[in-house]
Amino acid sequence: MSAPVISARIPAVNATNVYLNQLIYITFDQPMTSSTLNDNTLLLYRTSDYTLLDKTISYDSTTYKVTVTPDVVFDKNTVYNMVVVGANQSTTCVKNSSSENLATSATWYFTTGEDVYEAPEDTITETQAEVEVADSPVVKVLEPRSSTSLAITDTSPDNYDTNLGTLNSDNATVTWAGPITITFNKAMASGTSVSQSWVSLSTEASDGDPSSATATPTGTLSNTYGKTLTYTITGNNASWRVNNEVVVTVSSNTEDGDGDTLDSDYQFMFTTRYFPYYCTVKKIRTVIGPFIRDVNDDAIARNIYLNSLEAYNIANEIYNQGVWDEDSPTFAAKMWTCCKTQYDLLHAKLLDMAAEGPGQMKRLGDFTIQENLNIKGVEGALQKALDCVNAWFKQILGKHRRAKAKMVIKGVTATTTPPMRGVRTWSVPNDSEGLGANKRGSRRVKSPGLYDEWS
Secondary structure, three states: OOOOOEEEEEOOOOEEEEOOOOOEEEEEOOOEOHHHOOOOOEEEEEOOOOEEOOEEEEEEOOOOEEEEEEOOOOOOOOEEEEEEOOOOOOOOOOEEOOOOEOOOOEEEEEEEOOOOOOOOOOOOOHHHHOOOOOOOOOOOOOOOOOOOOOOEEEEEOOOOEEEEOEEOOOOOEEEOOOOEEEEEOOOEOOHHHOOHHHEEEEEEEOOOOOOOOOOOOOEEEEEOOOOEEEEEEOOOHHHEEOOEEEEEEEOOOOEEOOOOEOOOOEEEEEEEOOOOOOOOHHHHHHHHHHHOOOOOHHHHHHHHHHHHHHHHHHHHHHOOOOOOOOOOOOHHHHHHHHHHHHHHHHHHHHHHHHHHOOEEEEEEOOEEEEEEOOHHHHHHHHHHHHHHHHHHHHHHHHHHOOOOOOOEEOOOOOOOOOOOOOEEOEOOOOOOOOOOOOOHHHHHOOOOOHHHOEO
């Protein structure tokens, strides 16, 4: 007996508008060994992220046809790849009844549309009886159904929105009038049926510093847009405080117009304007964006805030320079904050990559796909950020570069505030060259590492 070959396949190669509940049919030209038709030899995956689909495989020994039934419906307008493993890829491959291998792997792509196949009615006319009906999906696959449960589909602000509000003249409060909106998948209760207890707000300092004041303005809840509940701020708009993390809780008792409720409490958060704030998320992403796509804006903004506070403490608290206020930093302080934030984010990224290994390995049966994560690229960007940090640190200190370090409690400037983060000291390297000085020492010696300067 000769090696088996595939004589027919559905969907066809490069087929488009494939049903979302389409089954995969693979027909061979001869009897096959059913035990070789399994999850390791028949692979179905989504090409965008190499996600394998769970499936059920059956074999008809009379027609030599294999039916692959996905456990879930396909995504709309999405490309999928079907692979039948042959001997060129693995010894564990599809074989006929005489244990002869499928010589070459078969792989083909198809693209889904937006429709679900619906079986025709059982009534058969005389004309229909004469027509040969092509293979089609069967009821084994669950069709997509609209959820009957009440669910939240959108919020404003978005979860993890950051730096909201306009800074007021006191540099301690912000103006932000909202409103806060929660959109559902169904029409909500309206009028007097809307309970004010459905939505509640809680506030805490985003940096955990007890010296940061918090405030939670009051508001009223109403149904304005049918599916959207609106929480309108009624308290003084300026009662929002800077550096506040606001958590919005939507109660599980929230009801739609039919009396259905949420399965559980739902929470999302946003953060008010940061102060001090000497860099921006946009500037950070402009420089190192490709390395931190998976980091949300709030995480970057928090890091900027902490480094802004540190820049102020370095010059004005540790060395008593007193040359600038919190809201009017020097250019050197702004540059140091941006560089230090880039360093922190890249360093965290490098640690994540080191923990994952040299690359992310995705295994598809007997196929291994290597995604190259460029650790060297991150290390190069990290070194540039470190050089930038060291250069602008010296500029922050200016004529006080040689000053003796003092004790400081980071994040706390009032003597009445208890220590929160421990005590740090900073020592300046004992060298004579200045930034850019054309001296033999400066040409020969690089700036020391930033963390070598912490004692």
